[in-house]
Amino acid sequence: MESDFLRVSDGTSGGEREKKKLRIYTCTLVSFRADESTFFMRDTGLICTKLLAMDVESKCIMPLPNHEGDLTERIIRTEMYNLKDPDWWRARKLDGLVLYSWGAPRFIKVARAVHKAGIPLYIHVDASSFDPWWEPSIPLAKRIPLFFRRMSIDWFRALHFSYADVISASLPFIEKSFRKRRFYGERIADKCVSWPCPVEELFRYDDTEKKRRVICVGRWDDAIQKRPHFLMRVLELVAQRCGDVEADIYGFIPEEMERWHAGLPEESRCRIRLCGFLDHSCLPSVYNDAQVLLVPSSFEGTCLAAAEALCCGCSLVVSNRPGKMDNPMWYTTLDSGAISREDTPESMADAVLEELERWLRGERNARDIAAAWQPFFHMGVNLNRILKIFEKVRLSDVSSK
Numbered sequence: 001m002e003s004d005f006l007r008v009s010d011g012t013s014g015g016e017r018e019k020k021k022l023r024i025y026t027c028t029l030v031s032f033r034a035d036e037s038t039f040f041m042r043d044t045g046l047i048c049t050k051l052l053a054m055d056v057e058s059k060c061i062m063p064l065p066n067h068e069g070d071l072t073e074r075i076i077r078t079e080m081y082n083l084k085d086p087d088w089w090r091a092r093k094l095d096g097l098v099l100y101s102w103g104a105p106r107f108i109k110v111a112r113a114v115h116k117a118g119i120p121l122y123i124h125v126d127a128s129s130f131d132p133w134w135e136p137s138i139p140l141a142k143r144i145p146l147f148f149r150r151m152s153i154d155w156f157r158a159l160h161f162s163y164a165d166v167i168s169a170s171l172p173f174i175e176k177s178f179r180k181r182r183f184y185g186e187r188i189a190d191k192c193v194s195w196p197c198p199v200e201e202l203f204r205y206d207d208t209e210k211k212r213r214v215i216c217v218g219r220w221d222d223a224i225q226k227r228p229h230f231l232m233r234v235l236e237l238v239a240q241r242c243g244d245v246e247a248d249i250y251g252f253i254p255e256e257m258e259r260w261h262a263g264l265p266e267e268s269r270c271r272i273r274l275c276g277f278l279d280h281s282c283l284p285s286v287y288n289d290a291q292v293l294l295v296p297s298s299f300e301g302t303c304l305a306a307a308e309a310l311c312c313g314c315s316l317v318v319s320n321r322p323g324k325m326d327n328p329m330w331y332t333t334l335d336s337g338a339i340s341r342e343d344t345p346e347s348m349a350d351a352v353l354e355e356l357e358r359w360l361r362g363e364r365n366a367r368d369i370a371a372a373w374q375p376f377f378h379m380g381v382n383l384n385r386i387l388k389i390f391e392k393v394r395l396s397d398v399s400s401k
Contacts, residue, residue: 287312313366
């Protein structure tokens with residue numbers, strides 16, 4: 001049976017007022033390729049897919065241009081100036097909008113337009129933290145203008161978030177970057193619900209006996225964020241120090257990584273596998289089979305791979321980079337992983353081996369890890385919370401008119 005908030009009055013007169021489907025669309029302000037295998041497996045695409053499964057009318061709105069592979073029946077592409085126009089939004093007759101805008105000042109006119117159109121607005125924040133205003137590590141001549149620039153960005157970003165009816169982010173982000181930060185404070189934090197990122201329910205622990213295996217999932221052609229050179233050194237050290245550990249690398253494999261792998265000693269090469277790109281629907285079995293997900297990134301927002309792995313009972317080993325990796329570092333709480341003591345390959349290799357020993361000693365439990373983190377990430381409960389808030393906003397607007 002459907003919950004009452006999944007239906008709204010169509011405004012007809014008479015004793016029996018018919019009900020119609022909710023119309024809740026999603027919107028991302030970057031012109032991604034809206035294909036089945038990537039876009040609709042995460043973020044606004046995944047939320048749109050889940051809403052449709054809940055019998056809510058939904059499409060994803062994005063700026064032009066169109067792309068080859070777009071699922072045109074599930075998206076609306078339009079010029080950016082339309083997205084800044086309240087009348088354009090009003091014509092959509094929506095009961096709510098899920099917006100991925102990152103609170104960016106350059107998108108403030110979009111949030112304002114949705115608000116002026118009277119559409120309940122939900123903004124998701126995919127971030128670990130906002131940059132500090134004062135950077136003692138850089139020269140004073142650069143530090144002062146950077147201070148004023150970041151302060152002004154925060155002011156405009158706070159104005160952007162003020163147009164939202166509900167904001168989702170991770171608990172550490174809500175406390176550190178909203179509640180305790182100037183320009184945000186309680187007025188923004190009180191709009192927040194904890195939902196670091198949406199994860200499909202198919203990511204869950206299925207009681208598979210986990211192997212002594214480390215997995216790495218990422219875009220390994222992104223040298224700045226994902227740090228493939230760092231990863232390669234970590235895995236070399238792990239393989240040298242422990243002769244029974246396996247490691248699988250998933251995602252795009254650049255030529256440099258292939259050359260590195262070919263040059264490894266045979267005893268290491270046979271235990272480190274370059275698995276390449278894997279269809280998203282196949283990832284749960286990969287996570288279920290392994291004990292540890294290694295996250296060597298220089299920075300991450302909410303880190304979808306880490307969230308999916310936790311839901312499947314993996315523990316994490318993450319790089320020690322406060323302010324850049326706050327969310328993945330938080331994910332290691334609840335007996336769910338470890339942070340390297342230093343941000344070096346040697347220290348991370350130590351952390352990997354120590355984490356594997358915790359599994360061996362029975363200090364890690366896949367069922368407990370999955371049970372602890374699924375409520376933070378899974379779509380069903382969290383999306384229902386958002387829908388209920390939309391309904392409260394709608395009823396409040398109706399009663400005030």
